[in-house]
Amino acid sequence: MRKNQVEIITIGDEILIGQIVDTNSAWMARELNNAGFEVHRTVSVHDNDKQIAAALNEALDKVDIVLITGGIGPTKDDMTKQTLCTFFETELVYNESVYQNIVDLFANRNLQINELTKNQAYVPKCSDIIQNKAGTAPILWFNKSEKVVVAMPGVPYEMQLAMSNDILPRLLERFRTSVLIHKTIQVYGYSESALALKIADWENALPQNIRLAYLPNLAVIKLRLSGVSDEASGLEFTLNRQIESLKEMLGSAIFAYEDVSMEQLIADLLSDQHKTIATAESCTGGYVAHRITAIPGSSRYFRGAVTAYSNDLKISLLGVDRNDLEHEGAVSKTIVEQMAKGARTYLKTDIAIATSGIAGPDGGTDEKPVGSVWISVSTKNETRSRLFRFGNIRNINIQRATQAAFLMLREMLVR
Amino acid sequence: MRKNQVEIITIGDEILIGQIVDTNSAWMARELNNAGFEVHRTVSVHDNDKQIAAALNEALDKVDIVLITGGIGPTKDDMTKQTLCTFFETELVYNESVYQNIVDLFANRNLQINELTKNQAYVPKCSDIIQNKAGTAPILWFNKSEKVVVAMPGVPYEMQLAMSNDILPRLLERFRTSVLIHKTIQVYGYSESALALKIADWENALPQNIRLAYLPNLAVIKLRLSGVSDEASGLEFTLNRQIESLKEMLGSAIFAYEDVSMEQLIADLLSDQHKTIATAESCTGGYVAHRITAIPGSSRYFRGAVTAYSNDLKISLLGVDRNDLEHEGAVSKTIVEQMAKGARTYLKTDIAIATSGIAGPDGGTDEKPVGSVWISVSTKNETRSRLFRFGNIRNINIQRATQAAFLMLREMLVR
Numbered sequence: 001m002r003k004n005q006v007e008i009i010t011i012g013d014e015i016l017i018g019q020i021v022d023t024n025s026a027w028m029a030r031e032l033n034n035a036g037f038e039v040h041r042t043v044s045v046h047d048n049d050k051q052i053a054a055a056l057n058e059a060l061d062k063v064d065i066v067l068i069t070g071g072i073g074p075t076k077d078d079m080t081k082q083t084l085c086t087f088f089e090t091e092l093v094y095n096e097s098v099y100q101n102i103v104d105l106f107a108n109r110n111l112q113i114n115e116l117t118k119n120q121a122y123v124p125k126c127s128d129i130i131q132n133k134a135g136t137a138p139i140l141w142f143n144k145s146e147k148v149v150v151a152m153p154g155v156p157y158e159m160q161l162a163m164s165n166d167i168l169p170r171l172l173e174r175f176r177t178s179v180l181i182h183k184t185i186q187v188y189g190y191s192e193s194a195l196a197l198k199i200a201d202w203e204n205a206l207p208q209n210i211r212l213a214y215l216p217n218l219a220v221i222k223l224r225l226s227g228v229s230d231e232a233s234g235l236e237f238t239l240n241r242q243i244e245s246l247k248e249m250l251g252s253a254i255f256a257y258e259d260v261s262m263e264q265l266i267a268d269l270l271s272d273q274h275k276t277i278a279t280a281e282s283c284t285g286g287y288v289a290h291r292i293t294a295i296p297g298s299s300r301y302f303r304g305a306v307t308a309y310s311n312d313l314k315i316s317l318l319g320v321d322r323n324d325l326e327h328e329g330a331v332s333k334t335i336v337e338q339m340a341k342g343a344r345t346y347l348k349t350d351i352a353i354a355t356s357g358i359a360g361p362d363g364g365t366d367e368k369p370v371g372s373v374w375i376s377v378s379t380k381n382e383t384r385s386r387l388f389r390f391g392n393i394r395n396i397n398i399q400r401a402t403q404a405a406f407l408m409l410r411e412m413l414v415r
Numbered sequence: 416m417r418k419n420q421v422e423i424i425t426i427g428d429e430i431l432i433g434q435i436v437d438t439n440s441a442w443m444a445r446e447l448n449n450a451g452f453e454v455h456r457t458v459s460v461h462d463n464d465k466q467i468a469a470a471l472n473e474a475l476d477k478v479d480i481v482l483i484t485g486g487i488g489p490t491k492d493d494m495t496k497q498t499l500c501t502f503f504e505t506e507l508v509y510n511e512s513v514y515q516n517i518v519d520l521f522a523n524r525n526l527q528i529n530e531l532t533k534n535q536a537y538v539p540k541c542s543d544i545i546q547n548k549a550g551t552a553p554i555l556w557f558n559k560s561e562k563v564v565v566a567m568p569g570v571p572y573e574m575q576l577a578m579s580n581d582i583l584p585r586l587l588e589r590f591r592t593s594v595l596i597h598k599t600i601q602v603y604g605y606s607e608s609a610l611a612l613k614i615a616d617w618e619n620a621l622p623q624n625i626r627l628a629y630l631p632n633l634a635v636i637k638l639r640l641s642g643v644s645d646e647a648s649g650l651e652f653t654l655n656r657q658i659e660s661l662k663e664m665l666g667s668a669i670f671a672y673e674d675v676s677m678e679q680l681i682a683d684l685l686s687d688q689h690k691t692i693a694t695a696e697s698c699t700g701g702y703v704a705h706r707i708t709a710i711p712g713s714s715r716y717f718r719g720a721v722t723a724y725s726n727d728l729k730i731s732l733l734g735v736d737r738n739d740l741e742h743e744g745a746v747s748k749t750i751v752e753q754m755a756k757g758a759r760t761y762l763k764t765d766i767a768i769a770t771s772g773i774a775g776p777d778g779g780t781d782e783k784p785v786g787s788v789w790i791s792v793s794t795k796n797e798t799r800s801r802l803f804r805f806g807n808i809r810n811i812n813i814q815r816a817t818q819a820a821f822l823m824l825r826e827m828l829v830r
Contacts (some may be wrong), residue, residue: 288698310718
């Protein structure tokens with residue numbers, strides 16, 4: 001048995017009737033992989049004591065680390081805590097620090113503590129407690145011989161906070177033996193298979209201790225190099241040399257040398273250049289603005305946005321010409337450029353992004369089928385516009401258009 | 416062992432490194448549940464013969480029906496077909512009808528058949544073959560004593576086509592199932608524990624064949640009642656009677672009697688009442704508009720949005736009073752109401768939503784800590800505003816504020 005193998009158990013009837021998609025497993029798997037752990041398998045079971053215990057037994061037969069999410073809420077359908085007590089032959093005891101954590105949390109939210117909430121402060125006697133910074137259910141950490149079982153809440157952001165701040169660091173301290181380094185570069189302008197063909201010889205010649213993963217998402221492919229070694233500086237050197245080779249092959253198709261979000265990349269460029277931005281959105285319906293403002297501190301460079309779904313708002317709020325609108329239609333180069341320039345003028349920014357298209361599923365014509373999106377980025381000196389043809393799925397079209405707009409903006413900022 | 420229990424096994428390294436989210440399990444679980452089957456659990460394993468065989472053995476110990484997706488493609492990393500041959504002590508044989516299916520498929524797509532594709536026509540001798548109408552990998556159906564194992568491709572739409580057209584009908588024919596009915600109602604204004612206390616007596620008195628689940632998300636709790644019976648109409652009656660009791664206890668805290676999204680609920684109300692809407696957003700940065708426009712056809716009631724991050728855009732685009740802004744600050748009742756009224760006027764709608772707050776993580780003061788958000792909903796006859804105190808996490812605050820705005824809007828629409 002390898003020392004760094006993990007099994008993930010997600011608990012909840014809602015998963016097994018298909019009411020929710022289990023995104024916790026994927027999130028945890030990705031983070032664990034990045035930290036050098038290997039996920040052996042994932043299992044989803046009902047809120048049922050026998051099933052939970054069986055899954056736990058099977059997992060501990062195979063791996064050293066078992067991570068559990070779900071079923072530790074205050075209500076009757078949540079069985080995990082009681083099942084863990086039975087499993088570890090212990091009992092629930094009152095924990096004052098957990099209670100205090102709940103008191104603080106509720107005070108912030110102006111909520112009253114009731115009996116059921118108070119029950120959250122009862123925890124298995126033999127478990128280490130990690131406070132939940134975003135909810136009432138504490139994280140329970142159990143040691144069993146050389147093995148570790150951790151039970152977390154199923155609420156995604158509570159789980160993610162605990163994993164990032166507490167659980168991953170503790171697991172790394174306890175289980176990591178060799179050095180693991182990940183390097184991510186981000187590429188655009190290639191399909192996954194075209195990129196794979198382009199770098200095939202290089203990929204085949206990678207040293208044994210370096211693995212490559214392709215992580216495609218919308219128009220972008222992340223290439224992740226993961227190296228394992230006994231020693232950090234030599235590994236760092238080897239990885240950097242491999243990335244130099246990639247740079248020679250791919251040139252300007254590489255737009256980032258770290259695993260950073262597109263909106264953070266844009267944020268850094270705009271901040272560095274002391275430039276302000278606005279958006280004028282039609283088909284993206286505010287999503288570009290939402291992505292920009294997801295970054296803390298975005299008010300330094302983001303001034304505002306106009307989502308002009310209706311044509312007369314394109315005229316009144318963005319100064320689009322009524323005649324042009326009638327003749328060329330909203331989904332046209334003329335209009336998207338007027339929207340971008342209008343936003344720059346009316347919202348008084350250095351740069352503006354505009355989108356106008358047919359997100360679908362209906363509203364397409366032969367000439368302008370669903371998925372047709374015009375995007376324009378305008379600065380004082382230059383306005384660039386491009387027509388994209390995406391697919392038929394509304395939310396994917398909105399995401400793709402936003403990604404494409406960010407890539408166009410970035411190109412204009414890095415020259 | 417119940418006759419209608421299913422275990423789902425999804426196969427693929429990409430699931431266990433978190434590169435993709437396993438949406439197949441949720442889709443299958445939902446369809447199976449609707450057809451009266453119960454998903455006992457789901458397991459995801461690597462493309463590894465030992466793991467696949469182990470999962471299969473464990474599943475067949477517990478249930479009569481095992482559904483497998485993934486790992487039956489043509490490339491080197493796909494192990495499922497060979498593993499199934501070993502498991503069922505059989506061998507691969509050439510199947511002309513599968514080959515013909517591939518030939519037809521490729522002809523339609525103008526593709527050449529290569530050696531790897533031809534291998535898809537080799538199938539386990541003892542399996543029933545179900546043709547894949549959308550891809551090259553045939554569906555393999557195995558009978559083992561009274562039990563059934565089905566292997567399907569992992570490509571979602573290929574799996575979905577086969578499930579809907581072939582596998583579910585065959586399973587229904589073969590396994591007599593009892594009726595399973597789910598009812599969801601949605602509640603707001605309660606914490607999970609407060610709600611549990613409120614309905615404790617009712618919950619404890621539920622008939623044996625009805626189960627209750629709490630599904631909290633942001634400010635909303637979904638209550639799901641799941642009933643099992645031999646007979647549909649009686650069960651339907653029983654469930655409806657239970658929901659009537661809930662209605663008596665919870666009254667207007669119930670805002671939906673189906674499992675529908677908040678933006679769809681709003682969409683239906685606005686469409687029915689022929690009302691138009693706009694948003695004026697500060698701290699939510701366009702997210703309210705994005706959620707509204709995620710619904711197909713939203714252009715019928717949504718006219719547009721102004722995201723006014725900077726104060727002078729609040730003045731120029733929404734008509735907020737400069738003096739009031741200076742004296743009361745942007746995060747105040749006065750300003751959020753002026754934003755809402757301004758949006759209604761300038762964007763010419765019946766209703767407007769406005770948000771102004773401190774999303775965080777920085778920017779808070781003693782008086783207005785991070786997480787303070789004013790929300791206003793304004794119609795021609797009435798403007799309602801409320802101050803919320805959320806937490807410290809930026810993206811959660813944005814989501815909570817949006818949810819709260821929708822709930823306020825809904826309250827004003829349903830009167």
